Amino acid sequence: MRKQKPVQESFVRMTELVLPNDTNTLNNLMGGRMMHLMDIAAAIAAQRHSNRIVVTASVDNVSFREGIRLGNVVTLEAKVTRSFSSSMEVHIDVWAEDIPSGTKVKSNEAYFTFVAVDQSGRPIDVPEAVAETEEEIKHYDGALRRRQLRLVLAGRMKPNEASELKALFDIA
Template identity: 45%
Template sequence: MERKPCSQSLAVKTSHVLPPDTNAHGTLFGGKLMAHIDDVAAIAAGRHARKPVVTASTDSVDFLAPVKEGDAVCVEAFVTWTHNTSMEVFVKAVTENIRSGKRKVCTTAFTTFVAVDDDGRPSDVPMVYPETDDEKKLHASASRRAELRQERRKESKELAATFGTDFPWNRGV
């Protein structure tokens, strides 16, 4: 399978923040921004794999600045690292005041996607390689983030086993 540069997976989406997308403070719902992040990251992962992809993990979603009603929000994503069937995708969201033109990074995130075949089973993806200094930085630190994700996933599975599907009052709590 041929290797591909990070830049080949770049996906960008700009949206206008309208009143139904905002909370009582007049800022974009975090969940709405997370939906934009997942959407654009999935496009980047699918563009890299050229196969269907599923979200395996969303981590390090850091909300750095509010996105206000009337602003535009631009979400950019690209594949930073691959491992067999999975891809790490870096996502950056930028808020822009349409009137003043002032822009600010409002969110950064890392997501992981798995490519799947027609039967829904994990499928190999091409390796990715960085070209710019920033891409090289992200690529070099990706294996450590992958280790942390594996540790967190193990803990999540333990929590799921501990708490199960019953509500607390059904467990005698």
């Protein structure tokens, strides 16, 4: 039986100030810089959960809902949603705050997948993630479906083997 660990123990809150070097010609945070920050926050969450070195395996759709402006404070919140044998799904929320105006908006969210590895780079087992709050349970319950979709899209699973997706796509 795998060791268990509450997902709350993986929680990460990271804050950055958007400086001129981080922006494009419209004074908005560059998308690549945002993804860099998201990858760091998510990796820390996965490391906290697994107590291992982790590597990024996949990034789901990252939608940019609201621009993040020069001078805004960016807050990233990441936490493991579910773990499998050696992989972990991490959910990230990104908030943009304009301190002088007192406004804060949700700018981005995404799911990243990490694999824990040993010193030789081989996958290694991670603790089972234990969801406790209503929100954690919601993310946990959807994680297997998202994982199977990722595997199908990557060609690593046949659609008819994706038990969680069959009902969604009416696959016999």
